[in-house]
Amino acid sequence: MCLGIPGKIIEITDVKQKLAVVNVGGVKRQVNIACIVDEQHSVESCVGDWVLVHVGFAMNRINEKEAMETLQLLEELAEAVAMDSYIAIPNDS
Amino acid sequence: MKYVDEFREPKKADALFRAIEKLSQRLKKPIKIMEVCGGHTHSIFKYGIEEILPEAIELIHGPGCPVCVMPRGRLDDAISISLKQNVIFTTFGDAMRVPGSKTNLLQAKAQGADIRMVYSPLDSLQIAKDNPDKEVVFFALGFETTAPSTALTILQAASEKIQNFSMFSNHVLVIPALKALLDNPDLQLDGFIGPGHVSMVIGSDPYQFISQQYQKPIVVSGFEPLDIIQSIWMLLQQIVENRCEVENQYNRLVEKTGNQVAIATMNKVFENRESFEWRGLGEIPKSGLKIRAQYAQFDAELKFTLPNLQVADHKACLCGEILKGVLKPWQCKVFGTACTPETPIGTCMVSSEGACAAYYKYGSFFHMTKKMMLDKEKLRA
Ligand code: SF4
Numbered sequence: 001m002c003l004g005i006p007g008k009i010i011e012i013t014d015v016k017q018k019l020a021v022v023n024v025g026g027v028k029r030q031v032n033i034a035c036i037v038d039e040q041h042s043v044e045s046c047v048g049d050w051v052l053v054h055v056g057f058a059m060n061r062i063n064e065k066e067a068m069e070t071l072q073l074l075e076e077l078a079e080a081v082a083m084d085s086y087i088a089i090p091n092d093s
Numbered sequence: 094m095k096y097v098d099e100f101r102e103p104k105k106a107d108a109l110f111r112a113i114e115k116l117s118q119r120l121k122k123p124i125k126i127m128e129v130c131g132g133h134t135h136s137i138f139k140y141g142i143e144e145i146l147p148e149a150i151e152l153i154h155g156p157g158c159p160v161c162v163m164p165r166g167r168l169d170d171a172i173s174i175s176l177k178q179n180v181i182f183t184t185f186g187d188a189m190r191v192p193g194s195k196t197n198l199l200q201a202k203a204q205g206a207d208i209r210m211v212y213s214p215l216d217s218l219q220i221a222k223d224n225p226d227k228e229v230v231f232f233a234l235g236f237e238t239t240a241p242s243t244a245l246t247i248l249q250a251a252s253e254k255i256q257n258f259s260m261f262s263n264h265v266l267v268i269p270a271l272k273a274l275l276d277n278p279d280l281q282l283d284g285f286i287g288p289g290h291v292s293m294v295i296g297s298d299p300y301q302f303i304s305q306q307y308q309k310p311i312v313v314s315g316f317e318p319l320d321i322i323q324s325i326w327m328l329l330q331q332i333v334e335n336r337c338e339v340e341n342q343y344n345r346l347v348e349k350t351g352n353q354v355a356i357a358t359m360n361k362v363f364e365n366r367e368s369f370e371w372r373g374l375g376e377i378p379k380s381g382l383k384i385r386a387q388y389a390q391f392d393a394e395l396k397f398t399l400p401n402l403q404v405a406d407h408k409a410c411l412c413g414e415i416l417k418g419v420l421k422p423w424q425c426k427v428f429g430t431a432c433t434p435e436t437p438i439g440t441c442m443v444s445s446e447g448a449c450a451a452y453y454k455y456g457s458f459f460h461m462t463k464k465m466m467l468d469k470e471k472l473r474a
Contacts, residue, residue: 001131001132001158001159001160001185001234001235001236001238001239001444001446002130002131002132002157002159002235002236002238002239002288002289002290002291003132003135003290003316004238004290005097006094006095006096006097008095017249025094025097032215032242032245034245034354034358035241035245035352035354035355035358036352036354037354038353038354050095050096052290052293052346054238054239054242054290055185055212055213055214055239055242056212056213056214056215056216056242057213057241057242057245059238059241059242059290059293059294059352059355060293060294060346060352060355062096062345062346063344063345063346064345066344066345067096067099067345069344070323070342070344070345071099071100071105074105074108074109074319074323075105077105077108077109077112078104078105078107078108080108081107081108081111081112082108086108086112086115
């Protein structure tokens with residue numbers, strides 16, 4: 001029930017009603033973007049944003065930098081495990 | 094798909110499993126981790142995560158499936174609305190098979206009720222605009238993830254002065270339910286996988302009480318396999334290092350304070366109910382949302398007379414114990430025989446986010462037999 005799908009905002013269709021077209025895995029959908037708009041981020045500036053779509057609404061912006069960092073960390077872990085240098089001993093013991 | 098495929102990469106998953114394996118050797122005793130959200134339950138079964146984890150780590154599937162916690166009385170109310178003359182009743186598909194005390198929405202539809210499945214509450218509003226001579230009701234379900242969307246839909250109906258639209262609100266809140274679970278003495282848990290999309294709305298800060306008052310670690314997690322496995326790894330590190338903190342694995346979507354616009358919208362339209370009944374868990378104070386008086390004209394509970402009765406759960410059904418993680422689905426006598434996803438007796442069998450349905454659909458026979466043998470051995474010992 002709480003699931004959502006990432007999509008990219010490609011066009012604003014109604015500034016007043018805060019409606020946009022979002023490309024969700026190749027399918028274009030009309031989505032309400034009211035939850036990701038505030039004084040710092042106007043409706044018009046949302047084009048190009050990656051968002052999480054849930055029941056027809058964009059619920060939050062996806063943070064590209066954080067996503068990269070998570071993947072980077074896992075990449076490093078994978079390397080450490082491959083070289084058998086992953087040490088599962090906490091620093092404080 | 095971007096932000097999906099990268100988080101399914103087998104090489105990274107394999108490394109995480111090996112890291113978990115190594116860390117788990119440092120555990121002093123077997124541990125139990127609860128994933129609160131039904132979306133996580135679904136992913137865990139879909140990707141077989143439970144089966145690859147070391148013996149010492151047991152996953153407990155929590156109550157975070159809005160359909161599973163719906164009490165029978167509320168379902169009866171929904172069905173009674175749908176059967177009223179001149180009503181078009183709109184709902185998410187998940188709710189169609191949820192058993193009330195006698196029937197479900199699917200059966201009501203077969204009896205002639207005009208029940209339509211929608212993808213978004215906005216679709217329901219559109220149906221109201223297209224059918225001005227009918228009363229259109231939306232069955233509003235879900236946690237904080239979904240509540241801002243229904244709130245925005247009510248605001249839009251208000252601004253467009255739509256007269257024939259209302260909602261039957263059954264929104265529930267995660268934090269009070271977690272408190273109730275933590276206060277339950279039957280429940281022995283070592284940590285939580287926190288709900289990702291609820292937290293995208295409310296933030297990760299509201300979970301501080303779990304680490305501070307109850308000394309349990311919690312990691313807010315995304316829904317892809319790497320997200321969940323990484324979260325288990327993070328929890329394991331906390332447990333091995335004797336830490337209990339709120340950590341956030343899903344920081345590409347979740348911030349400490351959540352989405353302020355969504356929270357403000359939700360608070361504008363909804364207020365806390367004094368108390369709300371959860372199937373299996375009973376009454377939980379301040380755990381449900383009702384529509385504020387200012388938007389009373391959109392409140393189906395005021396617009397229609399409802400039976401409004403509390404109905405006890407089915408005698409055979411152990412959903413309550415399963416939602417709390419005290420018992421496992423196969424310990425229920427009717428699991429897989431009288432109770433299946435086609436003919437559910439309890440709510441946990443309805444949606445694949447419910448533990449019973451997840452075990453029924455995905456739970457490998459081998460895994461279940463293994464666990465059953467273990468249970469039997471324990472009994473003998
Ligand atoms: S198997 Fe069916 S009746 Fe038994 S606990 Fe699960 S949902 Fe309830």
